[in-house]
Amino acid sequence: MQYLRNSCFLIILILMLTLQMAKAQDKIPINEQDYSNSSIEMADQMRADGKIYVVVGVIVVIFIGLGSYMVSLDRKIGKLEKEINHSEH
Numbered sequence: 001m002q003y004l005r006n007s008c009f010l011i012i013l014i015l016m017l018t019l020q021m022a023k024a025q026d027k028i029p030i031n032e033q034d035y036s037n038s039s040i041e042m043a044d045q046m047r048a049d050g051k052i053y054v055v056v057g058v059i060v061v062i063f064i065g066l067g068s069y070m071v072s073l074d075r076k077i078g079k080l081e082k083e084i085n086h087s088e089h
Contacts (some may be wrong), residue, residue, distance in 0.1 A: 046052040 043052065046055065
């Protein structure tokens with residue numbers, strides 16, 4: 001029960017801090033030039049330098065790692081469920 005209280009307190013604290021940081025950001029006015037901008041300079045520069053492929057590669061590696069972790073976790077949970085069901089019978 002104490003663990004549950006500590007977890008709830010920590011979650012509420014994190015949410016409050018996150019909301020406070022979101023409120024603290026200044027608003028930037030949007031002008032007509034923002035609406036007419038059709039190119040993204042940062043992406044164009046990264047594409048020209050060949051760095052965009054590094055970014056895409058890192059994102060792909062992260063997703064592959066997360067997917068393989070989820071598959072291995074699913075297998076481990078499946079084995080534990082089989083052991084529990086086998087020991088009950």
